[in-house]
Amino acid sequence: KKKKKKKKKKKRRRRRERREEEEEEEGEGEGEGGGGGGGGGGGGGGGGGGGEEEEEEEEEEEEEEEEEEKKKKKKKEEEEEEEEEEEEEGGGGGEKKKKKKKKKKKKKKKKKKKKEEEEEEEEEKKKKKKKKKKKKKKKKKKRRRKRRRKRRSKRRSKRSKSKEERRRREEEEEEEEEEKKKKKKKKKKKEEEERRRRRRRRRGGGGGEEKKKKKKKKRRRRRRRRRKKKKKKKKKKQEEEEEVEVGGGGGGGGGEKKRRRRRREEEEEKKKKKKKKKKKKKKRRREEEEEKKKKKKEEEEEEEEEEEEEERRRRRGEEEKEEEEEEEEEEEEEEEEDEEEEEEEEEEKKEEEEEEEEEGERERENELH
Structure with a gap:
């Protein structure tokens, strides 16, 4: 009996620890999702609920144990009484023997009935236990699903946030680009x-003092x-007057006059050409x-545009890298969740095996009694 109790206590302690861990995880999840104090409160509430469930289960188990002990005690007492009666009715013959046989038959019937009732009760208990187990499993699954949903919603909100951030950044960049174009124009x-x-100024325009x-x-x-x-x-x-004088004095000086005029005209033409050339040169140099x-x-503007394009490309690359990292994180989280589920399933299997072993032991003990 002591061994049995120890085993049960150990089992209860293990369950309690597991529940506390689960509730702590839930509390953390709610704290992150709900933010600050609200999340912490949710976690605390979950912990309280888990504690109540545990107490109820412990009470139920204790009650079951007490009932079993009472039944065993009763059974023992009845057997002792029967033995005493048999001892008392040990001697005698004839009518007494017949009465004794009748009594024995009655007792046998009673015993049989009792045994059947006990078996039915045991069956009922097993059914209840199974039901309870099923309920527990269901609860666990529900809790697991809830946790999973929470994580998924968290991931989704994170993803949507980063998408929103990227979209906003792109819009800002477009606006900046538009602004730059306007400024350029x-x-x-x-x-x-x-x-x-x-x-206009060169040609002679302007206003006020300049004019x-x-x-x-x-x-x-x-x-x-x-x-x-x-x-x-x-x-x-x-x-011309000098030429006239020269011409008048000599008589044959008409040729000299013509030569001088031609030379003068040529010089003027040269000066005009020179001036024109100078002007043209000046204009060409200015142009x-x-x-x-x-x-x-134009080259500077092109360089600026290239730099901006390079910057945009770099930003785009960073954003793509961020997206890839987020996807990797999600995959890792999903893998962790799967691993956790597998661990929980293994634990459940172990618990089932332990319970089956305990049940087998209990049955063996009952048979021995």
Whole structure:
């Protein structure tokens, strides 16, 4: 009996420890899902519920043990009484013997009936136990499923969060890209306007003080040109007069006059060409510089775009890597869950085997009694 009790106590302790572990896991899961104090409270509540269940089971087991002991005691007492009666009715013959036989038959019948009742009771007990076991298994499965659901929902929420984060980041990048394009456009427009303004200024535009300065410059230029023209005219007149004098004095000096005029015209033509060439050269140089600047700017913009594209590609790669890591984590968690389930099933099997062994022992003890 002592051995039996020890075994039962051990079994109860093992069950209690397992339950506590499960409830702690549940409490942790609820704490993570519900956040902070709420989750902790849920875990504590689960623990309390588990404790109550355990107490109920212990009480039931104790009651069953007490009932069995009482029955055994009763059975023993009855057997002792029967033995005493047989001893008392040991002697005598004739009518007494017949009465004794009758009594024995009655007792046998009674014993048989009692045995049958006990067997039925035992059967009923077994059925109840089986039912209880089934219920327990069901509860365990339910708890396991609940835990699994919780983990899955947690994973799902994590996945959806990361997806949302990625989508938000992509939207932000697109907005940034759009903003950059707008800025570029604006800048281009501004530069174009600046170029036009410069051109206008070169041609003689602008407003306010600048306009006055330009007008002044123009006036000076005009005066200078007029003076030059006057000087030229005067010079020409003088030369013509000199030629006339030379021609008048000599008689045959008409050829010299023509040569001088041609030389003068050639020099003027040369000067004009030189001026034109200079102007052209200046214009070409300005255009080349502007072209260079434009080209440089375009190259810089292209470089910027390439850098941005590289950055986008890098970010995309990081996001893909994150996704892969998340998937790997999920797979690992699922594997862990499967392993846990297998362990629980093995434990259940062990428990069943132990219970079967105990039942067998109990039956053997009953047979011995």
